[in-house]
Amino acid sequence: MSFSSGPSPRTTGTVSSYFSSSVPPDSPSMQSERSYSQASQAYNVDDFDLPSNYSPSISSSRPSVTLATTSTTISRPSTPSGRRSRSGATPSILGQSESHDVVCAVSESRGVTPTVGIAMVNLSLGEVTLSQICDNQSYVRTIHKLQLASPSRIVFMPSACPPNQPSTFFSLVEQLIPEVEIVSHERSAWSESAGIEYMEDFALEGDIGPLKVATQGKYYAVCCFSAAMKYIDRQFNIAFSPQSLRIGYQPSEDTMMIAIPAMQSLEVMRNLKSAKSKECLFGLLNHTITPMGARVLRNNMLQPPTNFDGFIRFRYDALEEMVTHEEMFREIRKALKLFHDAERTLTKLITIRPATGISAAEEQLTHILMIKSFLESVPEIYRALYPAKSDLLVKIRNLCRPETTVPILLNIERVIEADVTYMKSPLDLRNQRAFAVKSGLSGMLDVARQTYKELTEVIHQHSDDVGEDHRVAVTLKFDNRRMYWLRIPTADLDLESVSQYFINVIWKKNHIECQTLDLVKLNRRLSDTSNEIIMRSDAVILELVKELRKDVSPLFRVCESVALVDMIASFGQVTTTRDYLRPEIEETLALKSAKHPILDKKMASEYVPNDYYATEQYRFHFVTGCNMSGKSTYIRSVALLQIMAQIGCFVPAEFAAFPIIHNIFARISTQDSIEANLSSFGVEMREMAFILKNVDSKSLAIIDELGRGTSNRDGMAIAMAISEALIDTGASIWFATHFIELARILADRPGVLNLHLASNTSIGEGGIPQLTMLYKATAGTVDDEHHYGIVLARAMGMPSSFIEVAEKVANDLRSRRESNRQNSESCKEMHRQKLMLNLYEALKQAANSSNTEALLGYLRRLQQDYIVRLQEIEDM
Template identity: 85%
Template sequence: MSFSSGASPQTTGTYSSYFSSSVPPESPSLQSQRSYSQASQAYDEDEFGDEFEDELEGPPSVTLTTASTTISRPSTPSGRRSRRGTTPSILGQSESNDIICAVSESRGVTHTVGIAIVNMSLGEVTLSQICDSQSYVRTIHKLQLASPSRIVFTPSACPPNRPSTFYSLVEQLIPEAEIACHERSAWSESSGIEYMEGLALDGDIGPLKVATQGKYYAVCCFSAAMKYIDHQFNVTFSPQSLRIGYQPSEDTMMIAIPAIQSLEVMCNLKSAKSKECLFGLLNHTLTPMGARVLRNNMLQPSTNFDGYIRVRYDALGEMVAHEEMFREIRKALKLFHDAERTFTKLITIRPATGITAAEEQITHILMVKSFLESVPDIYRALYPAKSDLLVKIRTICCPETTVPILRMIKEVIEADVTYMKSPLDLRNQRTFAVKSGLSGLLDIARQTYKELTDYIHQYTNGVSEEHQAAVTIKFDNRRMYWFRIPTADLDPESVSQHFINVIWKKNHIECQTMDLVKLNRRLSDTSNEVMLRSDQIILELVKDLRKEVSPLFRVCESIALLDMIASFGQVTTTRDYVRPLIEDTLALKAARHPILDKKMASEYVPNDYYGTEHHRFHCVTGCNMSGKSTYIRSVALLQIMAQIGCFVPAEFATFPIIHNILARISTQDSIEANLSSFGVEMREMAFILKNVDSQSLAIIDELGRGTGNRDGMAIAMAISEALIDTGAYVWFATHFIELARALENRPGVLNLHLASNTTIGEGGIPHLNMLYKATAGTVDDEHHYGIVLARAMGMPNSFIEVAEKVANDLRSRRESNRQNSESYKEIHRQKLMLNLYEALKQAARPSNPETRLGYLRCLREEYHERLREIEEM
């Protein structure tokens, strides 16, 4: 799938015054299998369910092994699969995918890098060609998000030759990926085009050629990646079966890895298993495909409003407005398994043969059949849809697409066979999957299987009568049939005489007998014969299905996208979100931090945000624990939500399109890099200054606090000046009140503070009350909030008194030196007029005439009040 009332500033009062007030039932089992249902019911899902799920998933798509090599993410130097703080853990990656990435860079003055990312577990290829800087920021970022298991370079870039700068950066910044090189002849543009023509889905070849025209390095990398996979692992794909797409880097937002981590976009900072992160909040998906689409969109939000963001808003708005349709969509989505992986396993041509391969092949066919039988429910649920995206999904999921493929399967597979999760049910379904009459020898083998199963149940009844015990027959893939017998019914001395493989539990034993082991062996041999004879028929069906994989993948992608939109609908309806507008202004009324809004519910205090051409740098001050960090993080999280097509927690919201989100929040040091907290801070700020521009949003928290006050203030001032000059949207939280006062006369700067008030308690001791409300201006340090908090924490009064004396003395000196000239007043008048001009521009937008008139009156009163304050300075 390839989709995807104005706010006006005022000049005084609370910051919130910047806004006007107007704004199908389960498929039955085979009839011939009813005699086996008793054993299925005896299966203990709680005990063996997880084991079976692991077996069912098996190796991702294929077992990629050679005589000496296995594709897997190599262990880290510490011997563990991943370390705290590594890129996969920061990105919240929980799936194990085999991802091969080929990269090649130009040798000219411009730093052009081609990338081909082949996800062998999902049958997906992403091609990109990036014109990057000398530090390869965008390329490294893309590779980190892809989390490849192996990165392939040209021989000239690798040792024993002198490693290129790009090679060294990849080796340093992506340590979890194994690095390899492949022979120079594999990097061929003509071979890459041939692979596209031979492997791309029908209908994608033409657009793909247009998209990659002139992208020499990307096409060469695709050739190298496919040849490397074929040569190294002896794995190929069937013709016209891969989803190959070209992804321009300029069509997506770049969220720096430190920003993803510190903003808790994908993973909670304290606990990787916690769902208290943005992904955990939004992930109400019901299919694995939908969760993957959500993750990819959150890591790289779209910057294409008309092609992606708007159509998702329309679809989400229609879902929220039509509760019945939304409920039917969610109900239908519960029926789907991980179809992407299943289809990828079908199109993978591998040399593996034998019983395991035959069983997997039949399982895949049953999963495809189950998938196709579930698609009509989606089509019916979407019948009332009117929005472009939902109509497009409904068209792709129409019966004309799925019914012919399902009919093809039912010519070979019994109609009432379905995919089951329990080991015994799945084994029986696989045994009787192929229709009777297609192979006489297969029918005889299945009859033998049925008779042996009947005999095992009769034997169980005999054991139960012999020992006068309630013997229950169980089944799992490792032991096959085994007995569960309550210990109260048995004499402990007789256990060792009659039973083997005994496992003592609290109230029962798990065991077998020699006769049962022999019966299991005979049953296993018979089952293997059934599988091999069924496989001869299934292979022909698989060949036919490979020709239809293109529409299957399109249906799967449509369902994944629908699942993501439905997930947005779930959180939107439960949390009361609103549809944002996409304009040149960032204006939020009563916006809430999405994660804390869920955790704190009605206790959370909403806030307003306002950013335009004249208010791009927001200097946020406030006392400790007043909510500065929460305030500045909220705007970045809401921006991400808006650009992935989700509604946001606010009363009113408009956002510009942002291309980069950069953040400097954490105050931790880095022992691995031998850097103090201040060293880490300066390194991250250097990265931000190199990459920030007018289309960026930067979140800076407590810059310069890791060194001396004088040096910290000087660095914070210099960096603030640089950020103001870039024209980026910046939310800058600081305790340097002098910084806020020095910048208040700069064009584009808006001073805010998180409000608090001081009350006098018993004994004349002041108490600080946090209001958590953003208000125009700088924090009032008259009451010395730091000293008040120190007293609240139990600091001795003798120290507090000395601190108050010193603070008052310093404040009096500052006030005596404060400028009070006519030029100072003139600067404030000019800024007041500039704010009035901006407010009148916003008021000119279409709105209710009565509301506009009331707003203008309020604006006039506040303008006169503020002007009077300036004259009285």
């Protein structure tokens, strides 16, 4: 049994391998004519010829890391203003709040179904992710993975880049990820044998064997790892300590793909109107306390897991235990407040950089203090998890047991004073670093520290003397730039003495910030003494760092465990404050009194909940209704709730059952694309082409007002054709439209269910119709007899003369339509077929029931309802 904070399991066999994400699979195309022209239609890129196949060379042994290699930066076409185009807004759409230095190497095979290898090395977190994706000619899965990773550099083979004929994949990356820097690296760097040697040298000790098994036959992924490591060594001059990198292979399955337009329009990671607003799904769920927990939450929301038995169920159990045991939950949240971003600190510890000097020594000593603080915090989370019984929390507790961290802490305290800890204020941190190393380990260090102490006392005495001489209240302050300085109120200060005695004066509203000549001299002496302390401490710290690098593997596992607990505790915080419900995972989507999670928080009791139901026989939902009746909110809610359920969070509903979805698509926005020279309708058709090429029976798509950007007749025809194509895919579709005739014409198709957002029409003063929105989904199509659009126009202040003409025209069109409607025998036959299919679905659902008494009554009602509906069809 395995658990993960990331969407997909790494098959390395250790807990550090369970915290990752991957791109879901894309069924290999079986049609050779699926050409690059289709990719250009889906992504709006220029046409390029496919280059010839290539085969990366395999060296007999891994070249030395000191081998001189060459790399080339690929220039991008400039915008008319001469600057590089920044039209790709992926990082802001994904709500990325912290910068990571990620180097990604990519390599591809050629053919009808290209295979793409990816190796992403996160230099900020010491993490390597290998993937090999069997994609189609549009490279949808690969592009999506790269967009989510937001790499700072992407490394290609020279044969795929200019001045050679650029490959299709290269052209797509250049057009769709314009913010990334694209480089090439020499062909000899792409070596499978070198990649395997890098795994043996740098993977955590317990991960090497399982990692080799996981990457067996993954030629392109391993070659990319070799190229990425050689590029990093060449360009950044960075090395890593042995057995220190968290290397994991991510299979291209077990995660949901949320298309970037869907992520943007659904406001999954950020609010559309304001990037700083927390009114988005991530803002709603992000109650994490540690930066590590926030990263895990973000990764899961970008690619929710699809493995229920491997991940989702264990998260449900852990979350349920947290919210039902309030004392344990409070203790966990309290313990999490003690943690810093230990993941980044450990990464810096294992990174061997050539930098030397005072700054490097100070930074290394600070990292030791942060690791010590982290190790001192781990027992608190262990004690908080002691009552836990769910499998996931028990496994995390075992990873945080004292037997893992106490020996490492004792090893640190052999060199570092036990009462020294990491502090955030500049002065406190400076003093902690000065007295960090234990006394007696170095005689010269002890002498330097005594001098430091005496100089500090002299500076404080000097501050007191200044106050007495000028008869003012002097406050001694410190910062890293000026070191010690004086803050003096101006109320009682003799201003003539300022220019005579004080230097470096900065005037504020009610005080001055200044120094004296003697203070500057003391600061310089103190700085020299501090530097001597740091350098002599560094000589002692170096040996400790070497020993800590050997123990980095269990520390990374503890970090990942803390991050996962933080994410689940964040779910617990929103669950307890909003009274969410644990969902079931079934083949049927069934929600009772479900709410839009973001609006539910904003509107509280004013929000009107709704029901949702989707099965094989009701998989395509036409949603009609008046303007402002809540159609868009209704269809967006189901996608957001699906994401919440698959990342392991409870949902706002009275009852909830979800199927496992592998893809989410959305066509909502009405914006045009000036940089692509496309109108709003052009953007709409481009995105629908992308959806139609990639949607399948395990997908969920929400489509809002398709065809409204062109003429009424053409829009209706296009919406009809696309709707029929989507019905045939078997996907779960929620289709909001004002084309009421479209919903009525396709109502008899198997799988179609008509819904409308109800409203009440009443006659107000002067016999004028008035609309009251109920925001409640009801079966059937909206009744357009009272012309809700005209009623709303009147409410908005449209002149009555225009309204009267509009009503006359609408009534005339409706009478013509009614006269042309015929109840043919073929129409009756379609109704009979749909009724039979509905009966079959109901009986299939009833077969799974274990309540015999309730089942008997249900079958009687089902029989009576079938007879009544059949008679209605015959009477048509």
